[in-house]
Amino acid sequence: MVDNTEPVLQGDFVLSCPVFIPSAQSLFKEGETPTGDIDEYDVIVMSQSCDLLQKKIGLVLVCPIWTLNELEEKDEFIRSKKGKETLRQGHMPGYHLLNKCEIESMNRNFMVVDFRNTYSLPLPLIRDISKNQNKRLRLLPPYREHLSQAYARFFMRVGLPIDIPQFK
Amino acid sequence: MIVDTISSNRIKSVNFDILGSRSTDGEDRDFLNLDYFPIKDFYPVDYLTFDVASHLENITPILENETYYKELIPEEMIEHDIFVKMPPKRRRAVKFKIKCIRRAKPRIVIPEHPYTDI
Numbered sequence: 001m002v003d004n005t006e007p008v009l010q011g012d013f014v015l016s017c018p019v020f021i022p023s024a025q026s027l028f029k030e031g032e033t034p035t036g037d038i039d040e041y042d043v044i045v046m047s048q049s050c051d052l053l054q055k056k057i058g059l060v061l062v063c064p065i066w067t068l069n070e071l072e073e074k075d076e077f078i079r080s081k082k083g084k085e086t087l088r089q090g091h092m093p094g095y096h097l098l099n100k101c102e103i104e105s106m107n108r109n110f111m112v113v114d115f116r117n118t119y120s121l122p123l124p125l126i127r128d129i130s131k132n133q134n135k136r137l138r139l140l141p142p143y144r145e146h147l148s149q150a151y152a153r154f155f156m157r158v159g160l161p162i163d164i165p166q167f168k
Numbered sequence: 169m170i171v172d173t174i175s176s177n178r179i180k181s182v183n184f185d186i187l188g189s190r191s192t193d194g195e196d197r198d199f200l201n202l203d204y205f206p207i208k209d210f211y212p213v214d215y216l217t218f219d220v221a222s223h224l225e226n227i228t229p230i231l232e233n234e235t236y237y238k239e240l241i242p243e244e245m246i247e248h249d250i251f252v253k254m255p256p257k258r259r260r261a262v263k264f265k266i267k268c269i270r271r272a273k274p275r276i277v278i279p280e281h282p283y284t285d286i
Contacts, residue, residue: 016257016258019256020262028266028269029266029269030266030267030268030269031265031266032265032266033263033264033265033266034263034264034266035261035262035263035264036261036262036263036264037259037260037261037262038259038260038262039256039257039258039259040256040257040258040259040260041256041257042257056277057277058275064254066254070254071252071254074252074253074254075250075252077248077250078250078252083248086248091248092248092249092250093249094249094250094251114254116251117254
């Protein structure tokens with residue numbers, strides 16, 4: 001848990017981040033007033049800490065986080081014991097399970113990071129939100145590197161059109 | 169043994185009886201079928217032969233109940249590439265006014281220690 005005066009680093013939990021979704025029919029012309037939605041997500045920062053500290057990036061890569069219960073409600077496989085075990089073992093490449101947080105006043109159940117819906121948000125926005133958060137959670141090493149590696153594995157995975165048949 | 173510290177859930181312990189001494193620790197070769205003199209063709213007949221079968225009475229098999237480990241390939245290792253569509257925590261409809269549309273410019277970051285000299 002870090003104070004809001006701390007700089008934003010990889011593995012920081014930033015709550016209620018707005019993501020602007022313009023409507024499909026939006027006209028992007030000067031002076032127009034198109035419509036859109038703002039979706040709010042609790043996210044975890046995926047960008048490298050050194051890039052954030054040295055301001056070498058203007059946009060911060062973030063991934064939505066969900067409680068395991070929220071995913072369980074939506075998906076039968078995750079609801080099953082086998083599904084949760086598969087998730088725990090890291091065999092669901094699009095998701096990454098984070099352990100419970102038992103820090104007083106920051107208690108959280110198991111959280112799941114969603115790698116499929118990544119967003120890039122402006123760094124000043126992320127800083128502002130984190131400052132308003134008072135205290136925020138931060139993954140400790142080596143868990144944050146483990147998360148980063150899981151994302152890399154998800155991103156670099158290759159699906160073969162024809163696989164080698166299973167040995168019997 | 170190093171295996172004592174292995175704790176992966178993908179690894180299952182099995183009991184394994186080995187023949188031989190501690191010097192073969194970690195090896196599960198069949199002692200009786202091992203050709204100890206692979207270069208014997210270069211030597212005269214009977215020079216380097218070692219008939220294990222006829223010396224069985226001199227060989228004391230040491231039956232050790234060593235714990236060996238073999239890696240399993242469970243069904244769970246097959247990737248479950250599932251996707252759960254989750255709605256956002258909160259959604260608000262907004263109307264916005266476009267003040268200015270400008271062409272984006274590249275943001276170039278020069279590394280402090282470029283690898284040009286390597």
